[in-house]
Amino acid sequence: LDIAQRSSTGSLPPADDIADLVVRAHARYADVNEGRVADYIPILAEADPARFGLSIVGVDGSAFEAGDVGVEFSIQSISKAFVFALVCEEIGHEAVHELVGVNNTGLAFNSLIAMELNGGSPMNPMVNAGAIATTGLLPAESSEERWRRVREGLSRFAGRKLALDEVVYRSEAETNHRNRAIGKLLQSYGRLDPDPLETVDVYTRQCALSVTAHDLAVMGATLADGGVNPITGEQVVSAAVCRDTLTVLASCGMYERSGEWLFEIGLPAKSGVAGGIVAVSPGKGAVGAYSPRLDPAGNSVRGQRACAYLSRALGLNLF
Numbered sequence: 548l549d550i551a552q553r554s555s556t557g558s559l560p561p562a563d564d565i566a567d568l569v570v571r572a573h574a575r576y577a578d579v580n581e582g583r584v585a586d587y588i589p590i591l592a593e594a595d596p597a598r599f600g601l602s603i604v605g606v607d608g609s610a611f612e613a614g615d616v617g618v619e620f621s622i623q624s625i626s627k628a629f630v631f632a633l634v635c636e637e638i639g640h641e642a643v644h645e646l647v648g649v650n651n652t653g654l655a656f657n658s659l660i661a662m663e664l665n666g667g668s669p670m671n672p673m674v675n676a677g678a679i680a681t682t683g684l685l686p687a688e689s690s691e692e693r694w695r696r697v698r699e700g701l702s703r704f705a706g707r708k709l710a711l712d713e714v715v716y717r718s719e720a721e722t723n724h725r726n727r728a729i730g731k732l733l734q735s736y737g738r739l740d741p742d743p744l745e746t747v748d749v750y751t752r753q754c755a756l757s758v759t760a761h762d763l764a765v766m767g768a769t770l771a772d773g774g775v776n777p778i779t780g781e782q783v784v785s786a787a788v789c790r791d792t793l794t795v796l797a798s799c800g801m802y803e804r805s806g807e808w809l810f811e812i813g814l815p816a817k818s819g820v821a822g823g824i825v826a827v828s829p830g831k832g833a834v835g836a837y838s839p840r841l842d843p844a845g846n847s848v849r850g851q852r853a854c855a856y857l858s859r860a861l862g863l864n865l866f
């Protein structure tokens with residue numbers, strides 16, 4: 548990348564610089580047409596590949612945006628990060644470490660082999676097995692209550708009530724045989740107490756919540772801000788939970804590409820197959836990106852490049 552790494556001053560650069568660099572990042576990658584729109588969930592194949600939105604929200608609530616930042620898409624795997632934070636808040640650091648794990652699998656996000664090779668451990672909360680186990684750990688009397696808690700919790704991160712995209716939910720619910728197998732495998736290893744198919748259903752709903760690139764930036768900025776939503780001022784989770792969540796995002800958030808991502812971009816981040824990415828710069832803010840064309844690991848191509856550019860140009864890198 549032919550752009551110098553800005554040194555970190557511990558806070559975001561001046562507002563004019565950020566506003567200018569977001570527009571530049573958008574212009575620079577808008578014509579990149581590499582990658583493919585996900586189609587293993589049938590409805591996702593209908594996404595417009597030209598969409599591209601970038602949003603940066605600072606811990607002071609300031610926002611800097613370019614492109615399609617108001618377009619809604621399904622949050623997909625990015626939900627895993629925020630459900631994990633909610634569950635950490637409920638059951639604590641030790642319990643999630645023991646019950647879910649925090650190490651990268653080095654394998655695809657929907658791998659069953661990763662569990663079998665590791666004595667039934669779901670390995671980490673950012674792959675499907677660990678995310679389904681994590682959703683099952685959210686205290687609730689019924690699946691309906693669990694879903695309500697997930698939706699309300701993610702809405703507090705976004706600072707607005709998030710809606711379920713029924714069409715995406717149905718499309719995935721009709722085709723998610725592999726995730727149901729993961730739920731059953733978790734049950735067989737004694738790793739899932741609630742009903743496995745109902746838990747997979749809650750997980751499928753959480754993945755079908757509609758967000759925008761702006762929402763992702765606000766959600767990420769809440770993690771950057773010790774759990775305080777910079778727009779609403781609400782303490783959504785504790786500072787300790789933000790630390791736990793960001794460490795798992797750094798090691799596992801970009802799947803089997805997490806090491807390369809950290810090497811090149813240097814920020815805890817999470818991607819989803821609809822084309823969203825959230826990248827968090829603790830104490831400063833977060834980048835929310837949306838563009839549907841994905842690389843083979845399932846990460847948005849334009850989103851990754853824009854995050855790399857912004858990380859360098861704004862001095863966001865942790866290291």
Ligand code: DON
Nearest residue numbers: 623624656754818819820845
């Ligand atoms: O479980 C699934 O397959 C989807 N609901 C989410 C997968 C996903 O976003 C993986 N991401 N890159």
